[in-house]
Amino acid sequence: MKVMKFGGTSVGTPERMKNVATLITKSGEPTFVVLSAMSGTTNTLIEIADYLYKKNPEAANEIINSLERKYIEHLDELYSTEKYKSKTKELIIDEFNYIRSFTKDLFTSFEQKAIVAQGEYLSTNMVVNYLKEQGIEATLLNALDFMRTDKNDEPDIHFIREHLTSILEKHKGQQIYITQGFVCKNAYNEIDNLQRGGSDYTASLVGAAIYADEVQIWTDIDGMHNNDPRVVEHTDAVRQLYFEEASELAYFGAKILHPTCIQPAKQANIPVRLKNTMEPEAEGTIINNTLVKDKIKAIAAKDNIIAIKIKSSRMLGASGFLRKVFEIFESYQTPIDMLATSEVGLSMTIENNAHLSEIVDELKKYGTVTLDYDMCIVCVVGDLNCNNLSFKALATAALKNIPVRMISYGGSNYNISFLIKEEDKKKALQSLSDELFYSSSIS
Numbered sequence: 001m002k003v004m005k006f007g008g009t010s011v012g013t014p015e016r017m018k019n020v021a022t023l024i025t026k027s028g029e030p031t032f033v034v035l036s037a038m039s040g041t042t043n044t045l046i047e048i049a050d051y052l053y054k055k056n057p058e059a060a061n062e063i064i065n066s067l068e069r070k071y072i073e074h075l076d077e078l079y080s081t082e083k084y085k086s087k088t089k090e091l092i093i094d095e096f097n098y099i100r101s102f103t104k105d106l107f108t109s110f111e112q113k114a115i116v117a118q119g120e121y122l123s124t125n126m127v128v129n130y131l132k133e134q135g136i137e138a139t140l141l142n143a144l145d146f147m148r149t150d151k152n153d154e155p156d157i158h159f160i161r162e163h164l165t166s167i168l169e170k171h172k173g174q175q176i177y178i179t180q181g182f183v184c185k186n187a188y189n190e191i192d193n194l195q196r197g198g199s200d201y202t203a204s205l206v207g208a209a210i211y212a213d214e215v216q217i218w219t220d221i222d223g224m225h226n227n228d229p230r231v232v233e234h235t236d237a238v239r240q241l242y243f244e245e246a247s248e249l250a251y252f253g254a255k256i257l258h259p260t261c262i263q264p265a266k267q268a269n270i271p272v273r274l275k276n277t278m279e280p281e282a283e284g285t286i287i288n289n290t291l292v293k294d295k296i297k298a299i300a301a302k303d304n305i306i307a308i309k310i311k312s313s314r315m316l317g318a319s320g321f322l323r324k325v326f327e328i329f330e331s332y333q334t335p336i337d338m339l340a341t342s343e344v345g346l347s348m349t350i351e352n353n354a355h356l357s358e359i360v361d362e363l364k365k366y367g368t369v370t371l372d373y374d375m376c377i378v379c380v381v382g383d384l385n386c387n388n389l390s391f392k393a394l395a396t397a398a399l400k401n402i403p404v405r406m407i408s409y410g411g412s413n414y415n416i417s418f419l420i421k422e423e424d425k426k427k428a429l430q431s432l433s434d435e436l437f438y439s440s441s442i443s
Contacts, residue, residue, distance in 0.1 A: 001029070001030045001031065001032055001210060001212050001213065002029065002031055002032070002212055002213050002214045002215070002216060003031075003032045003033075003034065003203050003206050003207040003210075003212045003214070003215045003216065004023070004024055004031055004032070004033050004034070004203075004216045004218060005033075005034040005035075005036075005181060005199055005200060005202070005203035005215070005216065005217050005218060006020050006033070006034070006035055006036065006218045006277065007036045007039075007199060007217075007218065007219050007220075008036045008037055008038060008039035008040070008041070008042070009039050009219070009220045009277070010036075010218050010219070010220070010277040011035055011036065011037075011038055011039075011123050011127065012038050012039035012040075013038075013074075013077075014074045014077040014078035015077070016277070017078060017123075017126060017127055017130060018078070018130065019277065020035075020127065020218075020277070021127060021130055021131055021134065021136075023218070023277070023280055024176060025131070025136055025175075025176065028175070029175075030174070030175055030176075030177075031175065031176055031177070032177045032179075032206055032207075032210065032212065033127075033176060033177065033178045033179070034178075034179055034180070034181045034199055034202050034203040034206060035120065035123050035124050035127060035178060035179075035180065035181060035199070036119075036120065036123065036181050036182065036198070036199040037119025037120050037122065037123050037182075038119065038122070038123050041067070041119035041122070041123075042116060042119045042182075044063060044067050045067075045099075045115050045116045045118060045119055046112075046116055047063060048060050048063050048064055048067075048099065048115060049107075049111070049112040049115045049116060051063070052102055052103060052107045052111070052112075052115075053107050053112065055107075057103035057104075060103055061100065061103060064096055064099055064100055067096070068092065068093070068096040071092045071096075071122060072089060072092060074126075075088055075089055075092075078126065078130055079129070079130065079133055080133065081133055083133075084129050084130070084132065084133040087129060088125065088126055088129045091122075091125050091129075092122065095118055095121060095122055098118070099115055099118060102114075102115060110190055110191070113190070113191050113192055113193060114191045116193065117180070117182075117183040117191055117193065120143070120180035120181060120182055120183055120199075121180060123180075124140060124178050124179065124180050125140065127178060128140045128178050131176065136175070136176065137174060137175060137176065138174075138175075138176040138177075138178055139171045139174045139176065139177050139178070140178050140179070141167060141171075141177055141178065141179040142179070142180075143179045143180040143181075143183050143184060143202065144183065144184070144185050144191065145163060145167060146159075146160055146163035146164040146167055146209075147160060147183065147184035147185070147194075147202060147205070148160060148163075148184060148185050148186070148187070149184055149185075149186050149187060149192060149194070150187050151187045153186070153192075153195075155184075155194070155201075155205050155264070156187075157205070157208070157209070157264070160205055160206075160209045161208075161209040161210075164206065164209045164210060165209070165210070168210065179202075179206070180202075181198060181199025181200075181201075181202040181203065182194055182198040182199045182201075182202060184202075197258030197259075197260050197261030198258070198261075200217055200257065200258055200261035200262075201258065201260060201261040201264075203215050203216075203217060203261075204261050204262055204263070204264040204265045204272065205264045207264070207265050207268070207270050207272075208264035208265055208267065208268035208270060211268065211270070212270055213270075214270065214271050214272075214273055215265050215270055215271070215272045215273070216272075216273045216274075216275055217256075217257070217272060217273070217274050217275070218275045218276070218277045219256055219274065219275075219276065219277065220276065220277060220278055221256060221276055222237045222276040222279055222282045222283075222284060223237040223238065223239070223256075223274040223275070223276070223282070223283070223284040223285030224237065224238050224241060224246070224249065224254060224256055224257065224274055224285045224298060225237055225238065225298070226238050226297065226298040226299065226433070226437055227298065227299045227300075227429055227432075227433045227437075228253070228299075228300070228301060228429060231301070231425065231426050231429050231430075232426075232429050232430050232433050233430065234433070234438070235433070236437070237282075237283070237284070237285060238285050238297050238298050239283060239284075239285060239286065240285070240286050240287075240288070240290065240292065241285060241286070241287045241288075241297055241298075242287075242288070242289065242290060242291040242292070242414070243262060243265075243266040243287055243288065243289055244291075244412065244413075244414045245291075245297050245298075245381050245382065245414050246262055246272075246287045247259050247262065247263075247266075248300075248379060248381045248412065248414050248415045249297075249298055249300045249379070249381050250262075251302075252300045252301070252302045252337075252377055252379035252381075252415075252417065253300040253301045253302040253303070253377070253379065254298070254300045256274060257274070262287060265287075266289070269289055271286055271287065271288040272286075272287040272288075273285065273286050273287070274286075274287070291383060292383065293383050294383055294388060295382050295383055296380060296381070296382035296383075296384075296391050296395075296436050296437070297381050297382040298381050298382070299378065299379065299380055299381070299429060299432050299433065299436070300378075300379045300381070301376055301377065301378045301379070301425055301428075301429060302337070302351065302376065302377040302379070303376050303422055303425070304351060304374075304422075305337065305349050305350070305351055305375040305376055305377050305419065306349065306350050306351075306353055306356065306371060306372070306373055306375065307347060307348075307349050307371065307372040307375050307405055307406065307419060308347070308348050308349070308350065308359075308360070308363070308369065308370075308371055309345060309346070309347045309369070309370045309371075309372075310325065310345065310346045310347075310363055310366060310367040310368070310369055311344060311345045311367050311368045311370075312344065312345075312346075312366055312367025312368070321366065322341075322346070324366065325346065325363065325366065328359055328362045328363060329350070329359065332354075332355035332358060332359055333355075334350055334352050334354070334355055334359060335350070335351075335352065336348045336349065336350060337349045337350065337351060337377060338377060338406055338408045338417055338419060339408065340406050340407070340408065346367075347405075347406055349375065349377065349406070349419060356371075372405065374421065374422045374423070375405065375419055375420070375421060375422060376419070376420055376421065376422045376424075376425045376428075377417050377418070377419055378417065378418045378419075378420060378425070378428050378429065378432070379415055379416075379417045379418075380395045380415070380416050380417075380418075380432060380436065381414055381415050382414065383413070383414070384409070384413055384414055384415065384416055385413045386410075386413070391436070392409065392416055394435055394436060394439075395416055395418075395432060395435075395436065397435065398428075398431045398432045398434070398435035398436065399418060399420070399428055399431065399432070401427075401431075402420055402424045402427060402428050402431070403420065403421065403424065404418050404419065404420055405419040405420060405421075406418070406419035407419075
C-alpha cells in the first residue's frame with residue numbers, strides 16, 4: 001500500500017478535489033489518503049477561535065456564517081446528483097452548528113483545537129462522498145481513533161501502529177482509505193494537533209505504521225528545488241535526496257517540507273516522494289536512504305535570525321561554562337541553530353525571539369553580550385564529507401564579495417552554513433547557484 005497526502009491547495013476547490021479523486025484511483029492499487037483542510041479554512045477557523053477567546057461571539061458568528069456559505073456554494077460544482085449534494089449539505093450544516101455551539105460556553109485551548117480540527121473533517125467527507133457518487137468504494141477513517149501523542153507531545157508510535165492496524169483489519173479489502181491530516185488526540189484523550197509538519201507528519205506516521213511501500217506528499221510545486229525559486233532566477237527540481245539532506249534543507253528554510261515530518265519514514269526506511277498536483281506526470285523528488293557521493297544537491301535560506309555573541313576571557317575556558325550557557329537557552333525552550341567558539345568568545349544564532357530579553361539578561365552574568373538582528377542562514381547541502389575538498393572551497397569562494405558573520409561546518413557531513421545579513425540573501429543565493437550548479441568548473 002502507498003500513502004498519498006494532499007495539502008490545502010490540492011483540495012482548495014471542487015475542481016481540484018475531483019483531480020485528487022482521479023489521482024488516488026488511477027493506479028487501482030490499495031491507497032491510504034491523508035487530506036488537509038481546504039486552503040484558507042484553517043486560518044479562518046483560527047480567527048473564529050480567536051474571536052471566541054476574546055468573548056466576541058457576534059464577530060465569530062459572522063465569520064462562521066460566511067465560511068458555511070462558501071462550503072455550501074461548492075456543492076453544485078462538486079456533485080452531480082441530488083443524493084450526495086443533500087447528504088454533504090446536511091453534514092456541512094451539522095459541522096458548522098457544532099462550531100457555533102462554542103459561542104455559548106466557556107472557551108479554552110481545548111475548544112480552540114476542537115474548532116481548528118473541523119477543516120479536515122469537512123474536506124475528507126466531501127472527497128469521500130464524491131468518490132462514492134462516482135461508484136468508488138472509499139472508507140473514511142477518523143484520525144482521532146488512532147492518531148495519538150504522548151505526555152511529551154510526541155507521536156505515540158506504538159499506539160498509532162496498534163490501533164491503525166486493528167482498524168484496517170476491520171475494513172480489510174478496501175481500495176481507498178481516507179483520513180484527516182494534522183489532527184490527533186493527546187495523552188489525556190483531548191482533541192489536539194501534531195503542530196510541526198501537520199498533515200505531512202500524519203502521512204509519514206501512517207506510512208511507518210502500516211509499512212507502506214512509499215509515502216507521497218502532493219503539493220503545488222514540482223518537488224524540492226535546488227534553490228529558492230522565489231528569490232533566484234533559475235532553479236531546477238532535485239530528483240533524489242538522502243534523508244539527511246532533506247532534513248537539513250527543510251530545517252534551514254525549504255518550505256515544501258517540515259524537518260520533523262520525514263523522520264518516521266526515515267526510521268522505517270520508507271521512501272518519501274514529493275509530487276506536484278498540478279503536474280502529476282512530473283517526476284518530483286524522491287527522498288530515501290541512498291546517498292549520491294560527491295554531489296551538491298541544493299541551497300536553502302532561513303530568515304529572521306538573531307546572532308548572539310558572548311565575550312568573556314574570564315569564563316570561556318572555565319569548566320562548565322558552555323553547559324551554563326546552554327542551560328539558559330534550554331530553560332526558555334529556545335533552540336540554537338548555529339554555534340561558533342573561540343578562546344574568548346562564543347557566538348550562536350536563534351530564530352525564536354520570544355524570550356530574547358530574558359536570555360540576554362541571564363547571559364550577561366557570564367560576559368559582554370552583543371546582538372545582530374535581521375540575519376539570514378544560508379545552507380549548502382550535499383555530500384560534504386571532510387575528505388571532499390572541492391565543494392566547501394567553491395561554496396566559500398562564491399561568497400567572497402559578501403560579508404559572512406559565521407560559518408558552521410562539521411556538525412554533519414551534509415551541510416555547510418553561512419550567516420549573512422538578510423539584505424545580502426538574494427545576491428548570496430544567486431552566486432552560490434551560479435558557482436555550484438551552473439559553473440563550467442563543475443563537471
